[in-house]
Amino acid sequence: MANLILKNVSKTFGETEVIKAVNLEVSNGEFVVFVGPSGCGKSTLLRLITGLEEVTDGQIIIEDKDVTHLKPSKREVAMVFQSYALFPHLTVAENIGFGLKLAKVPKAEIVARVKEVASVLRVESLLARKPRQLSGGQRQRVAIGRSIIRQPKVFLFDEPLSNLDAALRVVMRIEITRLHQNLQATMIYVTHDQTEAMTLADRIVVLNEGRIEQVGAPLELYEKPANKFVAGFIGSPAMNFIKGTVETADERMFARLGPHVMEINKPDLKPGLAIEVGIRPEHIAIVAPEEGTLTAEVEIIEKLGVESMLYLKTEASQDLLTVRTDPRQTIRTGERLGLKLPVSECHFFDQKGNLV
Numbered sequence: 001m002a003n004l005i006l007k008n009v010s011k012t013f014g015e016t017e018v019i020k021a022v023n024l025e026v027s028n029g030e031f032v033v034f035v036g037p038s039g040c041g042k043s044t045l046l047r048l049i050t051g052l053e054e055v056t057d058g059q060i061i062i063e064d065k066d067v068t069h070l071k072p073s074k075r076e077v078a079m080v081f082q083s084y085a086l087f088p089h090l091t092v093a094e095n096i097g098f099g100l101k102l103a104k105v106p107k108a109e110i111v112a113r114v115k116e117v118a119s120v121l122r123v124e125s126l127l128a129r130k131p132r133q134l135s136g137g138q139r140q141r142v143a144i145g146r147s148i149i150r151q152p153k154v155f156l157f158d159e160p161l162s163n164l165d166a167a168l169r170v171v172m173r174i175e176i177t178r179l180h181q182n183l184q185a186t187m188i189y190v191t192h193d194q195t196e197a198m199t200l201a202d203r204i205v206v207l208n209e210g211r212i213e214q215v216g217a218p219l220e221l222y223e224k225p226a227n228k229f230v231a232g233f234i235g236s237p238a239m240n241f242i243k244g245t246v247e248t249a250d251e252r253m254f255a256r257l258g259p260h261v262m263e264i265n266k267p268d269l270k271p272g273l274a275i276e277v278g279i280r281p282e283h284i285a286i287v288a289p290e291e292g293t294l295t296a297e298v299e300i301i302e303k304l305g306v307e308s309m310l311y312l313k314t315e316a317s318q319d320l321l322t323v324r325t326d327p328r329q330t331i332r333t334g335e336r337l338g339l340k341l342p343v344s345e346c347h348f349f350d351q352k353g354n355l356v
Contacts, residue, residue, distance in 0.1 A: 002063030002153035002186055003028045009058035011048055018044050020210040031180050033189045033197045036207035042190045046156050049188065050079045063153055078147035079156040082163060084139040086131040093127040096145040117145045120182060137168045157189040173199055194236040206230050228353035231278050237309060239278045242317045246273040258316035262293045264343055269356060276349045281324040283345035292338025296321060303327055
């Protein structure tokens with residue numbers, strides 16, 4: 001397999017710049033996931049790597065070779081799309097081996113390599129079937145097999161599981177993780193699904209409006225987001241944000257959150273500065289109203305079995321706050337609670353969304 005380097009890669013459609021000077025290095029055998037909101041450029045960036053779109057500026061290097069202006073067929077990459085794009089009139093074996101047949105590989109070698117790939121993907125018993133006789137997960141395995149058999153240097157996945165139901169997505173995430181472990185392949189994976197990104201990736205690349213906001217291991221992005229955008233995008237349910245103002249009194253510093261205040265240790269902040277306090281739902285502790293940093297009223301309770309989600313109204317924020325709780329807690333709609341916000345678990349952002 002191979003490493004991948006993007007140097008100042010840009011892409012413009014007409015007067016619209018959709019990819020803006022992206023720099024990224026992917027190590028040999030690494031599994032990197034691109035995430036971001038719809039329209040952020042993650043699929044376009046994948047198409048630039050595979051050669052389906054031409055780069056406006058910059059370089060794409062695969063295994064220390066500049067492939068920026070090479071045709072897709074010359075880049076030794078394989079792309080798995082959201083749609084399976086299988087030939088309906090061909091069997092599973094014929095679909096998997098189709099690329100080798102076009103390349104005029106000897107028939108005996110094709111048969112041997114198809115069996116090898118089928119074994120890796122555990123579809124040996126399906127080789128004689130047509131696509132219409134397969135489930136969605138089986139079709140996606142066949143589509144992946146068609147890529148594996150080419151023995152590419154880099155695998156590119158463009159939201160391959162989005163057409164599957166929730167239960168099947170879980171199964172296929174496990175299959176893709178197993179595949180990566182077996183092949184030790186370099187893989188780039190595009191998804192909008194938080195769970196896919198967090199569970200599959202060695203590193204996550206968070207994209208926004210054609211730019212990279214942050215690159216890091218899943219837990220690093222979750223615990224140490226570089227800015228408000230990353231903090232709000234990574235994690236499900238999303239981080240809570242509460243608008244406030246910095247105040248000082250008796251040589252101590254506070255964040256005023258509506259009618260409430262919390263003491264903070266941010267000596268670099270100036271009094272009067274408008275900030276937003278971010279905190280994850282699982283880091284908010286429920287206490288008696290008189291003991292809390294904030295007081296809140298329970299508006300909605302979602303009981304999810306292993307946990308419950310509380311959605312709370314508070315005078316400190318116009319938005320409902322989300323709190324993750326133990327489902328065995330006896331909390332009712334309309335109840336008033338105290339919420340304790342540990343300062344050590346809070347993230348502070350300025351009005352531009354920068355970490356302060």
